[in-house]
Amino acid sequence: MSTNKDIAILGVGMHPWGKWGKNFVEYGVKAARDALADSGVNWRDIQFVSGAATMRNGYPGYVAGATFAQALGWQGAQVNTSYAACASGSQALAAARSKILSGECEVALVIGADTTPKGFLKPAPGERPDDPDWVRFRLGITNPTYFALYARRRMEIYGDTQDDFALVKLKNAEHGALNPYARYRKKFTVEDVRASAMVADPLRLMDICATSDGAAALIVSSLDYAKRIGKASAPRIAAISTVTPSFASAVIEMPDLATDSAVACEPQRFRAALPRKAYEEAGIGPEDISLAEVYDLSTALELDWIEDLQLCARGDGAKLVRAGVTKLGGRLPVNTSGGLACFGEAVPAQALAQVCELAWQLRGEAGERQVTNAKVGITANQGLFGHGSSVIVKR
């Protein structure tokens, strides 16, 4: 049922994450050129350029598709730019898939890159009591507040401990140490995490991801095109879920001060809805998953995602990390790339970077990070304004 909706990943490329102080276009071009070289497709043959927008780099960032097409040399391709917060990359990928499946193009470049400021992300200046984002900062409610409320809720309901969260950090640091594209490649001990400064109880500095510069790019095509250029066995994208939440959202979401009221509608969990749609679309179940790349904005949030992906029962996430199940060599490795813990978030590039890691893993080219016999991988992320995504890649 799903096979005729698959597209092929012919090539992937990334610019290492970090704080390089350069223009985002430079990172993007590097990632695009690597992806083109990896695919063996000539830039002039790319028919569609689908960019993920960055909001922090002025006009060139708002028209990222065109910006990258021009930087690589105008060659008449159609362009698109998608903005969907943390899911921008997935939405750009979905736009490319639609073009390919409708027959409007055969091969596309999907690309996202960002240059990110330091420190707390903060709202624009001025007195704006009608803007909930302004109001919450006025009251002292920052982004880590939300991650911390979820983490504390886990401790209260499931009995997770701060050391469980530290184990997630240790695991991802071990994975990231093996990844040349990761920004942080140092291993840590539980004592290191315990000694780091408290930011939002129970989360310490080392539990929360940083923001980074970075870029990721994919060359995707129809299965026919892949076959014609001798890449019939390239990994395939089997699902791209970009569903919005369903009212009434029962989990407090950034930047809101309150959840929806569930008086007239049943309470819903947005995070859980994202992979549910992806599984449905791919005709693949959680039991088929070999590895997952999830959006670990905080260590504790990785545990929420593992449960939202239905990789274990609700509340059992910490048991998996304690037993080493989610570590390389375990039954179900999570964030083999090192995750956001080792990358830091580069918003428009991050969802594509997750897909790059799955592609390398499914091709058996992940080097020291290789998951034995990886067949199916899934990504998950969530961002502001009802955006999120889950992508399934299979061999």
Next chain:
Amino acid sequence: MSTPVLEGWFTLGDKPQLLGSRCSVCGTYYFPKLQGYCRNPDCSSERFEEVPLSRSGKLWSFTSASYQPPEPYIASAPFQPFGIAAVELLKEKMVVLGQLATGTELASLKAGLDMELVLEPLDDGKLTWKWKQVRA
């Protein structure tokens, strides 16, 4: 009485309440107040009434602001860390955030505790709502 940090967001006095709105058709509550269109996908109402929300609820989760938040937060020097609570209002079936009352020890809290709304000044003296544990 000092000035509220946000005009029309809560009532003043001994038993303060947050001011939300309620859809006149499906009964869904909103905080902050909603104007325009009901967000229930099965309701096309554009009529809302202003309602005071329950001033007590159950603690859903809690945390601290251990680092000084960026502007527009106004901090005294040196910065005094504070607590933050998410409280579930049973009648409204919603969770509302707020700072924790000054002096609340996080170690004394657990999910499910009874909490009530109080008014306290922020560091700049403007009044805001905070959540306080109800002492038995």
